Structures are given as structure tokens and as C-alpha cells.
Amino acid sequence: MSSPAVSVPREDRREQEYQRITDQAQSGWRRSFSITGLILVAVILSAWAVGLLDANRMVTGLADIADLLSEMWVPDFTHLNSWWGPLLDSMTMSIAATALAVLLSVPLALLGARNTSPHPAIYWVARLILNVLRSVPELIMAIVFVAAVGFGALPGALALGIHSAGMVGKFFAEAIEHAAEAPVEAARATGAGPAQVILHGILPQVLPQMADVTVYRWEFNFRASVVVGVVGAGGIGFELIAALRTLQYDEVAAILLVILATVTVVDALGGALRKRFQ
Structure with missing residues (x-):
């Protein structure tokens, strides 16, 4: 003889559904955080590769730009x-x-x-x-x-x-x-x-x-x-x-x-x- 189906109380079903939704949300946040971290790493590496993080070079370049702007004033x-x-x-x-x-x-x-x-x-x-x-x-x-x-x-x-x-x-x-x-x-x-x-x-x-x-x-x-x-x-x-x-x-x-x-x-x-x- 088959055993009778066991009914799950409504409170337990709600708790299980809540737990499922919470797990999905946490998984989505972890995935988003991982992707964001990879993008951030790629941005930092790219900035380093092109010299944006070279403070001495950037300061020297800004000084040269200031000199150039002074030569451009007054427009002719x-x-x-x-x-x-x-x-x-x-x-x-x-x-x-x-x-x-x-x-x-x-x-x-x-x-x-x-x-x-x-x-x-x-x-x-x-x-x-x-x-x-x-x-x-x-x-x-x-x-x-x-x-x-x-x-x-x-x-x-x-x-x-x-x-x-x-x-x-x-x-x-x-x-x-x-x-x-x-x-x-x-x-x-x-x-x-x-x-x-x-x-x-x-x-x-x-x-x-x-x-x-x-x-x-x-x-x-x-x-x-x-x-x-x-x-x-x-x-x-x-x-x-x-x-x-x-x-x-x-x-x-x-x-x-x-x-x-x-x-x-x-x-x-x-x-x-x-x-x-x-």
C-alpha cells in the first residue's frame, strides 16, 4: 500500500519560499559583485598601462598644458x-x-x-x-x-x-x-x-x-x-x-x-x- 501524501503546513511553505527567494537574491548579488570586481580590475590595469596612474608624468603634463593655454590667450x-x-x-x-x-x-x-x-x-x-x-x-x-x-x-x-x-x-x-x-x-x-x-x-x-x-x-x-x-x-x-x-x-x-x-x-x-x- 502506498503511504499517504504528507501535507506541508502553510507556514513551512512560506518559510521555504522565503529561503528560496533569499538564496536567489544572494546568488545574484554575489554574481554582480564578482562581475563588478572584474570590471574594476580591468579599469585599474588599463589606467596603469596607459600611464594615468603615473603621478609625476601627469603633474608635468598639467604644467605644460597650463603653459600652452597661456600662449593661446588672447585669441586672435x-x-x-x-x-x-x-x-x-x-x-x-x-x-x-x-x-x-x-x-x-x-x-x-x-x-x-x-x-x-x-x-x-x-x-x-x-x-x-x-x-x-x-x-x-x-x-x-x-x-x-x-x-x-x-x-x-x-x-x-x-x-x-x-x-x-x-x-x-x-x-x-x-x-x-x-x-x-x-x-x-x-x-x-x-x-x-x-x-x-x-x-x-x-x-x-x-x-x-x-x-x-x-x-x-x-x-x-x-x-x-x-x-x-x-x-x-x-x-x-x-x-x-x-x-x-x-x-x-x-x-x-x-x-x-x-x-x-x-x-x-x-x-x-x-x-x-x-x-x-x-
Whole structure:
């Protein structure tokens, strides 16, 4: 004969449940503490490796920076009128680069999203292309394009646009993959083909996110246009490196202030555009 089932009192069940929850919480805290400790160790080792913990070197560097700042004061705006053209080049470079990035990234994002890619092999190829595009720094691309097409804003726009396509395409693909399934299923239920499903079921959901990412990337591209100008890709960065090479630090300070003011305006305009697209 089988023994009768033994009932556990309600108080014991509550105590067991409490103990189980407590054990899970303690295990989670131990895991989090271990991960945090490993991250902290990695940060300290990295800081030591690059010299951030070298007090003597840091103090000497701060003294040199103070001397440099004293040489940059008072900013010299004598050549201000000659900077408007390069500044406009940087602006147009950033706009053209962002447009090129969007044109390249939209098809790559559709092929690199699991829910829109026609085949797993195509998905992996598209993802590989996006990884390659964003893994090469825009400064290296600018050097290559300057050697290929010469000095000016064109190599800067190509370098920024192609590099940005890798990053923008990744964000676009992630947004597409997180699109809600209900509109997609509704479009398929009406007999829509794959292109129509993408056009009517997915893109309306992700367009605000895509617009937001595009505006952010435009802001980034304007700031990056100063960097690529240093290697001969035109824009205000070219004027900045010319002043640095001739040790005209007061003029460098003036150019930096002009760049700062323009970046502030671009960020404000970008913020207004993002609110518009929300």
C-alpha cells in the first residue's frame, strides 16, 4: 500500500519560499559583485598601462598644458573672414556624408536584419559588411581617399559617409529587428509581398528611430569633419592644423572658439529636428 501524501503546513511553505527567494537574491548579488570586481580590475590595469596612474608624468603634463593655454590667450580673430569658407565646407561635408551613409545603410540594414533578410547567408554577409565599414576609423579612410581623389571636401565626405554607413546601418538593422510583429502579420494577412510588408508593416514603425539616428550621426559627422580636415580633407580642420604647424596658438584658440560656437548651433538644430521627428 502506498503511504499517504504528507501535507506541508502553510507556514513551512512560506518559510521555504522565503529561503528560496533569499538564496536567489544572494546568488545574484554575489554574481554582480564578482562581475563588478572584474570590471574594476580591468579599469585599474588599463589606467596603469596607459600611464594615468603615473603621478609625476601627469603633474608635468598639467604644467605644460597650463603653459600652452597661456600662449593661446588672447585669441586672435584677425583672419576670421577667411574661415567662413572652410567652415561652410565642413558643414556641407557633414551633410553630404550623412546622406551618403543613409543611402548605403538602408539596404544593408534591410539585408542585415533577421526579419527582413531573404536568406541567412545574406544576413551574415550584410552584417560582415557593416562591421568592416565601421571598424576602419574615418581618419584612416580620409588618408586613403585624399591619396585617391586629392585634397578637399570630397575625400572627407567619402570617408565620413562610408564609415558612418557601418554604424548607422547597425542601428537601422537593430531597429528593424525590434519592430512589432502585429503590423507585419496584418500586412501579410492582406496578401502583401515581402517588399510591401517592409514598406507598410515595418518602415512606418522604425522611421522615427531612423530619423533620430540620422540626426545624431549628422551632429557627429560635423565634429568629425574637423578631424579629417587635419589630414587634408578640407574644412575648418585644415585651417586648424595649419595654425598648429606654424605655432600660432592664439589663432588656434580663435579657430577652436569658432568651432565650439558652430558645434553648439549644430547641436541645437539637431535637437530641434529630433523633436520634430518624434
